[in-house]
Amino acid sequence: MDGYERIIVSCRDTDVLVLLTHFAGQLRGELWMRTGTRQERRYVAVHDIQLTPTMQRNILVYHAVTGCDTVSQPSGHGKKTTWKVFQQHGALLDDLGRGTLSESTIRSVEELFCRIYAPASDETNINDVRYRMFQKGTKDQEKLPPTRKCLEHHIKRAHHQAQVWFQADVPIPKIDTSVWTILCQTNSQT
Template sequence: MMVHAADDLECGHRRIRIRTVDTDVVILAVTLANERGEVLDELWLTFGRGKNRRYIATHQIAKALGPVKSRALPVFHAITGCDTVSVFAGHSKKAAWATWNAFPEVTTAFLSLVSTPSELPDGVLSTLERFIVLFYDRTSTCYDVNVLRKKLFSGKSRSLENLPPTRAALEQHIKRAAYQAGHIWGQAAIAFVILPSPCDWGWMKSGDELEPLWTTLSEVSKSCHELISCGCRKHCSGKCR
């Protein structure tokens, strides 16, 4: 869609309308409206179906957000959950947006991943880790997501599903987000793109298919036997392990 929209702009059209039901397209349209503002007057989306159909003026959204936040938007959207990157259970994009506004320093990290990144610098990972810490606990003063996991689990009795990911899992999550937002969406208006292997960006091969590489840590059942309990009423023979 963005390739066709970009081509329309090259042909001199200044008003464009796209029909979609995909939130990802909204994000890309806002980015395109921001980047091509000099040759674009209006970029409208017809979003949804039937009675839920509405019109979205992405050029107005881009103007309201400003050039920096509009450019960083795809990375924010990917990290907080999209079609190819998992969401943070129990935490909404609305809450993530509030965290972004409260921690504007993360914008620089988003921008570093917005266009075909070659690597994930330690400084970027550290800033994004702090962003996730605040996402889960806005009053936290720590910068280590593993420390926060321990604190929330022991002090606030959170379920495992609602704990933040480990740092090892978060790094793979950020890689998948960078691949989607930087390499794929970063070339959304280009007809023929060059992509690196997804296996270098948080994915792994399983036969002929790709699966997320969730973490580089070993399974807890194999590394922490002391945390495993069973329902044996008599002496356990060890088979439960």
């Protein structure tokens, strides 16, 4: 912002790449990420990463909800699988990480998880998807989607993480701590 023509961030962390992708539009000039090892360095031209407006708006939330340093990933579904769903249904994440977490936001993210675990289905209830997968012979717990209650906690963690990331450029961020307080109370009771 101070007139630099090129910024190079040296880091090997995917979370940082996602943050740079989100905030790249606020900077003029080139934004690069240097990654790799001393023997094999790579430079990623962050300023050249092209996303649809919906994907650009929700890249931080997508990364948080599908697995990052602080939030687990959906069991059996990595970034490649979930990216395809995000490309088609990214708008389901529009409200996550923004403001107070509402029941309608939780339902939208639940629908995204239904699409991840059952792409051919129009189901929007994760417990129903879980039940149908079990009925069809999926007995391995690792391959079944989480229960609605577990998914709610996952969404709360992702919501909190996204709130922090959305304000990564703010010196004194204002984070809704109500979700974090609930998570801490729940974890101390178990």
